[in-house]
Amino acid sequence: SQQGEEDPQALSIQEGENATMNCSYKTSINNLQWYRQNSGRGLVHLILIRSNEREKHSGRLRVTLDTSKKSSSLLITASRAADTASYFCATEAVNDMRFGAGTRLTVKP
Amino acid sequence: EAQVTQNPRYLITVTGKKLTVTCSQNMNHEYMSWYRQDPGLGLRQIYYSMNVEVTDKGDVPEGYKVSRKEKRNFPLILESPSPNQTSLYFCASRQTSGSYEQYFGPGTRLTVT
Numbered sequence: 001s002q003q004g005e006e007d008p009q010a011l012s013i014q015e016g017e018n019a020t021m022n023c024s025y026k027t028s029i030n031n032l033q034w035y036r037q038n039s040g041r042g043l044v045h046l047i048l049i050r051s052n053e054r055e056k057h058s059g060r061l062r063v064t065l066d067t068s069k070k071s072s073s074l075l076i077t078a079s080r081a082a083d084t085a086s087y088f089c090a091t092e093a094v095n096d097m098r099f100g101a102g103t104r105l106t107v108k109p
Numbered sequence: 110e111a112q113v114t115q116n117p118r119y120l121i122t123v124t125g126k127k128l129t130v131t132c133s134q135n136m137n138h139e140y141m142s143w144y145r146q147d148p149g150l151g152l153r154q155i156y157y158s159m160n161v162e163v164t165d166k167g168d169v170p171e172g173y174k175v176s177r178k179e180k181r182n183f184p185l186i187l188e189s190p191s192p193n194q195t196s197l198y199f200c201a202s203r204q205t206s207g208s209y210e211q212y213f214g215p216g217t218r219l220t221v222t
Contacts, residue, residue: 007218031209042113042199042213043152086150098145101151 004032004089004100012106014108019076024069024087032065033090036073037102043088046074081109111136113214115200116192121220122190127180130185132200138212139205140168141183143175145196145215154200159205190221 007022022062024034031050035043049056049065056063060074067100076083113134122128134141142157144167154167158177172194174186183202187194200214 033211035211035213040197040216040218043201043211044213045210047167048210074179078176091210097154097209097211099152101149 002037004091006087006089006096006100009101009105010104010106012108013079013107015079015081015107017079017107019054019079019083019105021074021087021089021105023074023100024088025072025098026070027093029067029091029092029093030066031092031098032063033034033092034061034063034070034072035090035099036089037088039085046087047076047085079105079107081107083107110218111212112198113202113212115198115214115217117217118215119218124191124222125189128187128190128219130187130198130200130219132183132201132214133181134200134212135181136202136212137180137200139180140201141177141200142211143173143183143185144192144201145169145197146199147196155185155198160214176222177187187219192221195219195221 004023004025033048034046037043047058060077065072084107088102089100115133116131139160143155146152153169156175198217201209201211203211
């Protein structure tokens with residue numbers, strides 16, 4: 001069964017705008033990861049945040065984690081057309097990784 | 110180049126005809142897993158393996174088999190495929206300590222008629 005649920009399911013923005021995607025989950029986790037998938041291709045790891053961390057940055061990506069609310073957000077700043085993809089959060093407990101259904105991001109040039 | 114490879118990439122088959130999808134990784138990862146991806150459902154884990162000869166069921170193991178005889182290979186076997194197994198399949202691998210980043214293969218699109 002799914003653990004993470006992304007919100008929104010789909011997001012359409014203009015190039016240069018920021019994109020925010022949210023992920024909620026149900027049970028305790030060791031870490032939460034965000035992945036990106038271009039249409040029909042394999043997932044590519046973007047960033048991992050551990051359960052004792054609250055915020056992490058990587059380039060134009062910013063991830064936050066609120067374990068009390070069991071939620072995470074992924075912010076992509078200054079978006080580009082090449083950021084168009086589906087984004088998935090994955091929660092990891094012991095030897096158990098669960099993916100959400102994803103957010104489909106479209107960045108219009 | 111560090112990678113996970115899957116073969117075939119595309120497969121159309123008929124109900125009941127046994128098939129195997131191969132998966133191989135060159136990163137010496139202990140952990141390997143298989144997922145299926147269906148619209149609106151995200152990725153669901155089929156089976157995973159912590160190391161050679163150690164496999165365990167994921168969320169949707171029915172109708173699938175796996176084996177882990179070598180560290181680098183983790184084939185997915187469908188003994189008697191059915192139309193509800195039409196899906197996009199991904200193999201992934203990672204270390205079991207340190208970074209938990211998973212490396213995914215390019216996917217196998219399977220159609221069972």
